[in-house]
Amino acid sequence: MGLIEQSMIPLNKAIKAMKLDPGAAAIIAVPEKTTEVHIPVKMDNGKVQVFTGYRCQHSTIMGPAKGGVRYHTAVNMDEVKTLAFWMTCKCAVAGLPYGGGKGGIIVDVTKLSERELEALTRGYIDKIAGVIGEKKDIPAPDMNTNAKIMGWMMDEYSKITGQYEPGFITGKDISVGGSLGRTAATGRGVVTAALEALKVKGMKVKGATAAVQGFGNVGSWTAKLAFDEGMKIVAISDVYGAIANKKGIDPYKLAEYTATSKGHSVVGYPDADPIDKELVLEQKVDVLFPCAMENQITKDNAKKIKATIICEGANGPTTPEADEILDKKGIFVVPDILANGGGVTVSYFEWVQNLYRFFWSEEEVKNRQIDMMVKAFKEVYDLTLEYKVPMRVAAYIAALKRLAVAMKFRGMY
Numbered sequence: 228m229g230l231i232e233q234s235m236i237p238l239n240k241a242i243k244a245m246k247l248d249p250g251a252a253a254i255i256a257v258p259e260k261t262t263e264v265h266i267p268v269k270m271d272n273g274k275v276q277v278f279t280g281y282r283c284q285h286s287t288i289m290g291p292a293k294g295g296v297r298y299h300t301a302v303n304m305d306e307v308k309t310l311a312f313w314m315t316c317k318c319a320v321a322g323l324p325y326g327g328g329k330g331g332i333i334v335d336v337t338k339l340s341e342r343e344l345e346a347l348t349r350g351y352i353d354k355i356a357g358v359i360g361e362k363k364d365i366p367a368p369d370m371n372t373n374a375k376i377m378g379w380m381m382d383e384y385s386k387i388t389g390q391y392e393p394g395f396i397t398g399k400d401i402s403v404g405g406s407l408g409r410t411a412a413t414g415r416g417v418v419t420a421a422l423e424a425l426k427v428k429g430m431k432v433k434g435a436t437a438a439v440q441g442f443g444n445v446g447s448w449t450a451k452l453a454f455d456e457g458m459k460i461v462a463i464s465d466v467y468g469a470i471a472n473k474k475g476i477d478p479y480k481l482a483e484y485t486a487t488s489k490g491h492s493v494v495g496y497p498d499a500d501p502i503d504k505e506l507v508l509e510q511k512v513d514v515l516f517p518c519a520m521e522n523q524i525t526k527d528n529a530k531k532i533k534a535t536i537i538c539e540g541a542n543g544p545t546t547p548e549a550d551e552i553l554d555k556k557g558i559f560v561v562p563d564i565l566a567n568g569g570g571v572t573v574s575y576f577e578w579v580q581n582l583y584r585f586f587w588s589e590e591e592v593k594n595r596q597i598d599m600m601v602k603a604f605k606e607v608y609d610l611t612l613e614y615k616v617p618m619r620v621a622a623y624i625a626a627l628k629r630l631a632v633a634m635k636f637r638g639m640y
């Protein structure tokens with residue numbers, strides 16, 4: 228089953244449960260616009276290489292489209308459309324005045340020099356300039372793109388429009404209009420969602436055990452902030468391997484270790500034992516945080532999962548078949564479109580600060596983010612009780628309710 232088909236399964240369950248108008252359901256099932264571009268880059272060896280890129284505006288019902296740009300060899304139009312669809316739902320669940328978008332370029336960044344990467348980035352913006360903008364579609368970083376690349380994009384777009392355009396893109400460096408608190412934002416949101424889940428399950432936070440798959444931006448900040456709350460992190464993995472310690476792993480010390488370790492990997496960390504990386508998902512813990520990538524919890528390993536709560540930091544880590552197994556086992560799953568919405572929430576704060584050229588303290592960003600996440604969690608949890616559906620379906624109901632009202636008042640159905 229392809230990613231688009233997979234992503235439609237919980238959506239269709241939500242449509243059925245809430246008896247959504249068929250007109251509204253038909254509008255939301257497909258993206259508004261997808262642009263394919265071909266970007267010629269003069270390489271360092273003097274030859275021209277042409278790269279393929281995409282930008283998809285899945286929805287602009289609630290506001291400008293919003294979503295990252297991914298640089299990866301596996302990028303394709305279906306993936307970009309699915310990721311854009313998830314952004315529409317994520318922004319609606321979080322209550323942000325945004326639709327959903329996503330972009331990507333098919334490229335292996337490790338094969339490019341810094342000059343080639345910059346030329347490709349500027350070329351991509353030149354090609355999609357007509358369909359993006361502060362009030363149209365606001366890009367951000369995703370896999371293999373970062374604050375430096377956002378800076379080049381902002382500079383190129385500003386040259387095209389002839390004016391300073393910080394509000395057209397988020398995830399920038401502070402020096403060019405970035406927001407304080409953005410780096411930790413997704414992890415902070417994941418932990419906020421986990422704390423709310425522990426509360427509804429009547430479980431204690433202090434001493435609650437956790438396992439974290441992935442130790443990149445989302446995984447490392449989730450581990451650190453969960454640790455700060457008094458949780459005990461007993462296992463952590465990355466793409467190279469995994470480590471475990473029943474007495475707990477200090478993620479700050481681990482981050483110091485990975486700053487200089489081979490491949491920045493957790494493997495070889497002295498204060499823990501090596502374990503098979505698949506076993507991280509199967510630990511008997513209070514909370515499991517999948518924070519690596521999509522399709523990690525599948526029908527093959529779902530039966531072996533012993534966590535009480537799964538809080539999804541990654542996008543799409545659980546397949547629909549696995550979801551049904553977890554549901555039957557009574558595992559409380561906080562879905563990606565709710566749990567990892569902290570990143571786009573702080574991106575929204577960055578955009579707001581850019582629009583009125585007035586910047587907030589880190590404390591202000593953090594408090595506003597936590598307030599919005601707690602409110603979104605409560606809304607979704609109340610819907611699970613009202614409709615007697617799992618949290619994932621309830622999150623789609625929350626998103627669809629907002630979208631349906633906006634579509635109605637715009638006269639779309």
Ligand SMILES: NC(=O)c1ccc[n+]([C@@H]2O[C@H](COP(=O)([O-])OP(=O)(O)OC[C@H]3O[C@@H](n4cnc5c(N)ncnc54)[C@H](O)[C@@H]3O)[C@@H](O)[C@H]2O)c1
Nearest residue numbers: 413441442443444445465466518519520540541542567570
């Ligand atoms: N960065 C954000 O703000 C943000 C926001 C929302 C959602 N997400 C999603 O969260 C996930 C992680 O994003 P990130 O920004 O932390 O990426 P990242 O590249 O910084 O980190 C990914 C981590 O996952 C590990 N990993 C990859 N494959 C693995 C495997 N098979 N087993 C164990 N570990 C594996 C990598 O080694 C790395 O430690 C992605 O699904 C992304 O779309 C990220």
